[in-house]
Amino acid sequence: xxxxxxxxxxxxxxxxxxxxxxxxxxxxxxxxxxxxxxxxxxxxxxxxxxxxxxxxxxxxxxxxxxxxxxxxxxxxxxxxxxxxxxxxxxxxxxxxxxxxxxxxxxxxxxxxxxxxxxxxxxxxxxxxxxxxxxxxxxxxxxxxxxxxxxxxxxxxxxxxxxxxxxxxxxxxxxxxxxxxxxxxxxxxxxxxxxxxxxxxxxxxxxxxxxxxxxxxxxxxxxxxxxxxxxxxxxxxxxxxxxxxxxxxxxxxxxxxxxxxxxxxxxxxxxxxxxxxx
Numbered sequence: 001x002x003x004x005x006x007x008x009x010x011x012x013x014x015x016x017x018x019x020x021x022x023x024x025x026x027x028x029x030x031x032x033x034x035x036x037x038x039x040x041x042x043x044x045x046x047x048x049x050x051x052x053x054x055x056x057x058x059x060x061x062x063x064x065x066x067x068x069x070x071x072x073x074x075x076x077x078x079x080x081x082x083x084x085x086x087x088x089x090x091x092x093x094x095x096x097x098x099x100x101x102x103x104x105x106x107x108x109x110x111x112x113x114x115x116x117x118x119x120x121x122x123x124x125x126x127x128x129x130x131x132x133x134x135x136x137x138x139x140x141x142x143x144x145x146x147x148x149x150x151x152x153x154x155x156x157x158x159x160x161x162x163x164x165x166x167x168x169x170x171x172x173x174x175x176x177x178x179x180x181x182x183x184x185x186x187x188x189x190x191x192x193x194x195x196x197x198x199x200x201x202x203x204x205x206x207x208x209x210x211x212x213x214x215x216x217x218x219x220x221x222x223x224x225x226x227x228x229x230x231x232x233x234x235x236x237x238x239x240x241x242x243x244x245x246x247x248x249x250x251x252x253x254x255x256x257x258x259x260x261x262x263x264x265x266x267x268x269x270x271x272x273x274x275x276x277x
Contacts, residue, residue: 002106004200005073007039007063009056010081015266019081022101027059039067053226055239056080056197057217064210068203075108077117077200082265085117085200089260097269105200105259115254116201118194118247119261124158125191155244156187162233163240167224171241174219176212179249186248193247196261197239205254212249213242 008024010016013034019026028034029041029051041048041058045065051058056078063071079085085105094100105117159168172184201209217238229235250256 003073003108003110004075004077004106005071005203006077006079006106006200007059008079008081008084009059010266012081012267013038015081018097018266018269021097022104023106024079029056029059050226050238053229053235053238054217055236057213057239057242060210061214064207064214068207071203071206074110074202075200076203076206077105077198079104079198080196081267083196083198083261083263085119085198086260086262091260091262094262094264100262100264100269103262108200112257113255114257115205116199116250117257117259118199118250119196120194120258121192121247122195123192124155125153153191154188155190155193159187159240159244163237164234167237168241170223171216171220174223175216179212179252182252183245183248187244193244194250194258195243197243197246198261199246199250201250201254208253209246209249213245216245217242 002023006024007027008015008019008022009027009029010019011028011030011032013028013032016026016028016034016038026034026038027040028038029048034040039059041051041062043066044062046058047054047061048058054061060078077085084100084103086103087105091103092099094103156168160166168187169184172180172187175183220238220241224237229237233240
């Protein structure tokens with residue numbers, strides 16, 4: 001029996017059976033119709049209407065308000081229909097669903113010397129030069145040193161560039177005093193973050209995370225709203241804020257292990273079954 005409750009989020013009802021075949025718990029988001037046996041963010045105390053802005057965090061909110069008491073495993077984890085945690089760094093690209101099943105994280109050693117798992121850090125220093133110039137030429141014209149010296153491209157600079165200049169500072173000002181200064185330093189100094197809003201943690205830690213992240217995002221809503229968030233970078237600002245914050249909050253408070261994340265869309269395995277575990 002797995003000691004991780006692994007929730008796998010998808011927008012496609014055709015993935016539901018495959019997710020179960022991987023011994024994960026399917027979660028259906030978006031407007032398409034899933035089976036009654038698939039978890040959703042549309043019942044009980046919910047903010048599912050905010051999914052275009054919050055992304056996977058509408059489901060996190062649903063768990064916080066409706067489902068935490070139902071999680072009986074020591075660990076809980078979150079992945080997506082096209083992104084999964086791998087058990088180890090050495091792996092080969094899977095040829096079928098069975099290969100994928102053998103490679104992805106299912107259990108953890110009961111004597112693990114960490115409290116949380118995050119994806120291996122991703123750098124914002126190496127963002128494609130051509131894409132930056134194409135979309136943000138004026139910003140680099142004002143700050144040419146950031147064009148030539150990658151170390152100047154901090155998480156804050158990257159966030160300002162792609163999610164609205166100054167929005168990060170406005171959001172940080174709304175954080176609890178316990179984290180405000182440290183998170184600001186983190187965003188100004190660091191050039192790496194743990195990507196994709198994916199994590200595994202002890203179930204007892206999950207509630208503590210939710211009790212910090214959701215009151216903060218709610219305060220951010222009052223500042224940014226929803227009406228004028230145009231373009232993906234702005235429309236999903238609440239999800240991007242959460243992604244940067246988890247890269248700060250988990251390592252600040254707990255022992256972390258990093259694992260690789262494989263990008264492998266379940267749609268590539270349509271109608272295939274798991275042959276063995």
